[in-house]
């Protein structure tokens with residue numbers, strides 16, 4: 070497969086800004102996509118945050134395989150007491166309270182806790198749902214504090230509850246672009262732009278993965294009784310069933326695989342996860 074090239078942009082500047090802002094908070098709220106917790110994280114966060122308490126939010130859990138999400142929660146718990154995982158859906162507002170509770174749990178014993186609310190900052194790579202989480206937590210509340218006179222661009226802190234304040238601007242990390250397996254998974258889920266030439270290949274691999282891990286979903290959706298030996302034959306079957314034809318009557322393979330991709334992204338194949346703890350690498354053979 071061809072390499073995907075990402076331009077890291079103002080990486081160093083961003084890194085410095087996040088580091089400075091993180092100094093001002095008690096808890097870091099790291100947002101991950103529950104379907105790909107490792108691929109949607111950037112390990113740089115470990116350097117940026119040191120041993121600061123971190124709430125690991127497995128967001129979009131409404132789209133993920135609930136059993137796999139449980140495995141991820143256990144995995145993150147096993148990493149130590151400075152990290153606490155919670156599974157939420159900021160879109161359906163499912164389990165949002167766990168974020169407030171989790172920040173409290175991570176702050177137990179801190180000497181400032183009786184005097185002031187917990188201060189937290191949300192970080193994560195693009196498209197994991199940082200803004201959705203902030204909006205869901207903040208509701209209609211206005212940014213109230215932290216705007217010092219004379220400092221126009223100061224980030225605002227929002228009162229989420231009596232005990233929790235979050236910054237209204239998230240820290241945006243970048244995907245771990247040096248690992249193309251990660252890039253492919255992000256592309257498959259539509260989390261990075263579709264300008265990649267290899268999207269068809271990525272989709273085919275996605276289809277193979279779904280056949281391997283969730284065979285019944287594929288069978289049901291496309292009315293398939295027995296899987297053929299080759300993926301290309303499966304795409305042909307999908308194309309036939311769905312009327313993806315080129316003029317002359319042949320199968321439009323591109324249309325068929327694209328239909329699968331749209332179904333996958335659109336939740337038509339149900340909930341799924343693309344990574345399991347310990348099995349998060351080697352999704353695509355490179």
Ligand SMILES: Nc1nc2c(ncn2[C@@H]2O[C@H](COP(=O)(O)OP(=O)(O)O)[C@@H](O)[C@H]2O)c(=O)[nH]1
Pocket residue numbers: 128129130131132157158159160161193194195196197198199200201202
């Ligand atoms: N299904 C689902 N979609 C979500 C969830 N959180 C965010 N999204 C969607 O993911 C996309 C990116 O969300 P956004 O908040 O803009 O991500 P950001 O780039 O990290 O700020 C949007 O289309 C959201 O509607 C969630 O918990 N479940």
Ligand SMILES: [Mg+2]
Pocket residue numbers: 199200201
């Ligand atoms: Mg955003």
